[in-house]
Amino acid sequence: MKRFVSGIKPTGELTLGNYIGAIKNFIKMQNDYESYIFVADLHALTTGSVDPKELKKQRESIVALYVSCGLDYTKSAIFYQSQIFEHSVMQW
Numbered sequence: 452m453k454r455f456v457s458g459i460k461p462t463g464e465l466t467l468g469n470y471i472g473a474i475k476n477f478i479k480m481q482n483d484y485e486s487y488i489f490v491a492d493l494h495a496l497t498t499g500s501v502d503p504k505e506l507k508k509q510r511e512s513i514v515a516l517y518v519s520c521g522l523d524y525t526k527s528a529i530f531y532q533s534q535i536f537e538h539s540v541m542q543w
Contacts, residue, residue, distance in 0.1 A: 458489035461509035
């Protein structure tokens with residue numbers, strides 16, 4: 452089975468564009484791909500525009516939106532980028 456990896460940065464409220472451009476495709480692809488969908492919270496920290504106190508709320512909101520839009524967590528691995536130690540190690 453093919454693999455699919457993608458994510459969204461929690462740098463603000465998600466928009467219709469996020470749904471049409473990304474989430475809708477995540478939902479379609481989860482049936483045909485081994486899907487890994489993440490919240491790119493480490494990427495968000497590099498923008499300088501995210502309040503670290505708000506980051507937790509924003510990332511939880513994205514996961515809730517993923518699921519409420521139809522992303523099935525029994526078919527797709529949904530995770531926070533910061534939970535995967537190797538993401539940070541690869542940069543060094």
